Amino acid sequence: MDNLGIGLVWFVAFLLSTTVHEAMHAWAAWRGGDPTAYHGGQVSLSPLPHIRREPIGMLVVPLLTALTQGGQWGGRARRTIRTGRPGIRGAPR
Secondary structure, three states: OHHHHHHHHHHHHHHHHHHHHHHHHHHHHHHOOOOHHHHOOOOOOOHHHHHHHOHHHHHHHHHHHHHHHOOOOOOOOOOOOOOOHHHOOOOOO
């Protein structure tokens, strides 16, 4: 039971840190002039929009990795934030 509690704490830390990481990507794009991620709800510190956008990478892969690798965490990188390239300030045209 102790390992389950530790695993739960690590999973919550993983989920929160990944949520902040992805939200900052979306915020940086928005500040750079691309409102695509902002309009998609990705500029949020709630994990729900990020889980809805990428449930495999945010839930399934980390949990499977933790269960099979004895607590080593892994996620799945994917371009989760859509961008509207022409809207970015200073982007090559």
